[in-house]
Amino acid sequence: xxxxxxxxxxxxxxxxxxxxxxxxxxxxxxxxxxxxxxxxxxxxxxxxxxxxxxxxxxxxxxxx
Numbered sequence: 001x002x003x004x005x006x007x008x009x010x011x012x013x014x015x016x017x018x019x020x021x022x023x024x025x026x027x028x029x030x031x032x033x034x035x036x037x038x039x040x041x042x043x044x045x046x047x048x049x050x051x052x053x054x055x056x057x058x059x060x061x062x063x064x
Contacts, residue, residue: 017062
């Protein structure tokens with residue numbers, strides 16, 4: 001079966017909607033899991049701590 005024109009666009013649009021919905025559901029599940037396990041960090045004088053500073057929009061970080 002060969003699809004052309006508006007029929008192909010509609011089929012593709014529907015598939016994109018399904019994919020976006022599933023990605024959002026997966027993202028929401030992961031966020032809920034991470035948020036439920038998040039705890040405040042406590043540091044004491046003398047602790048050796050490395051801070052990572054992320055740069056927005058880049059896949060890199062700085063180590064301070």
